Amino acid sequence: MAKKFELNEVEVWDGNYAASQALRQAQVDVVAAYPITPSTPIVENYGAYQANGYVEGEFVMV
Structure with missing residues (x-):
């Protein structure tokens, strides 16, 4: 299961x-x-999410 990603502040x-x-x-x-x-x-960014366990999807470089 992917880790939960929380945003606690307003960001731009x-x-x-x-x-x-x-x-x-x-x-x-x-x-x-x-x-x-x-x-x-x-x-x-997606690669970082994957490396940190926030997503479980596969990343394919084409």
Whole structure:
């Protein structure tokens, strides 16, 4: 089971961070991505969520 991710304060997010949060909240099974600017932060953030146990989905680099 994925760890719970809590936000206790108001935060300002850019679009890439918001997209990575949407992936986390959707609990997708597979993320297939080609990290290229300007979307690289989405892939990096999702990878961090996976490494820290916040998501259980598979990450596939294409």
